[in-house]
Amino acid sequence: MADCVGGLRWKVPAKLGAMIVPRSIKHCRVCGSAVAYVIPEGDNRERAVCPACGEIHYENPINVVGTVPVWGEQVLLCRRAIEPRKGLWTLPAGFLELGESSSDGALRETDEEAGAHVELEGLFTVLNVVRAGQLHLFYRARMLDTHLAPGPETIEAQLFAEHQIPWGEIAFRTVRQTLEHFFADRSRGHFEIHAGDIA
Numbered sequence: 001m002a003d004c005v006g007g008l009r010w011k012v013p014a015k016l017g018a019m020i021v022p023r024s025i026k027h028c029r030v031c032g033s034a035v036a037y038v039i040p041e042g043d044n045r046e047r048a049v050c051p052a053c054g055e056i057h058y059e060n061p062i063n064v065v066g067t068v069p070v071w072g073e074q075v076l077l078c079r080r081a082i083e084p085r086k087g088l089w090t091l092p093a094g095f096l097e098l099g100e101s102s103s104d105g106a107l108r109e110t111d112e113e114a115g116a117h118v119e120l121e122g123l124f125t126v127l128n129v130v131r132a133g134q135l136h137l138f139y140r141a142r143m144l145d146t147h148l149a150p151g152p153e154t155i156e157a158q159l160f161a162e163h164q165i166p167w168g169e170i171a172f173r174t175v176r177q178t179l180e181h182f183f184a185d186r187s188r189g190h191f192e193i194h195a196g197d198i199a
């Protein structure tokens with residue numbers, strides 16, 4: 001895999017690179033043999049390589065997509081019915097599926113977790129969670145009505161004004177940061193895209 005993405009050169013420090021290799025693959029997806037984590041010729045990091053058929057299994061960050069659903073002065077949050085962070089509040093978000101765009105995935109997750117009808121208003125946060133191997137993307141979204149139908153992953157979905165946000169019970173740091181950016185931008189009267197890293 002290239003070290004140069006979108007014209008930006010980056011390098012994972014050797015120590016961190018070694019630490020975040022998940023070693024989660026045990027068996028070859030092609031032939032079922034046990035894999036070994038080795039650095040393939042011409043590569044610069046360990047991969048799960050099959051000693052029997054030579055298949056190299058690449059593992060890359062996972063995309064998490066979600067929305068900030070807005071109804072007037074209020075923002076929609078969902079209380080999680082599943083681990084991790086069961087019982088805590090989150091914005092509707094989940095793993096992007098193959099075959100869908102990031103915006104399609106954000107809309108699907110908003111429907112699945114809250115049953116909310118929304119219209120996307122633009123990309124809002126791009127947050128790297130390098131240690132977890134994830135990239136989180138949140139879109140601002142305008143709710144079209146207040147009809148809600150939480151799915152099985154959600155205990156309840158509720159609208160909150162800024163002063164009602166349960167800051168002490170927010171499930172994920174990317175959600176907290178997205179909410180902080182949202183209220184800061186709204187009070188400025190100007191929304192922009194925020195990119196950042198969660199340490």
Ligand SMILES: [Zn+2]
Pocket residue numbers: 028029030031032033050051052053054055
């Ligand atoms: Zn194999």
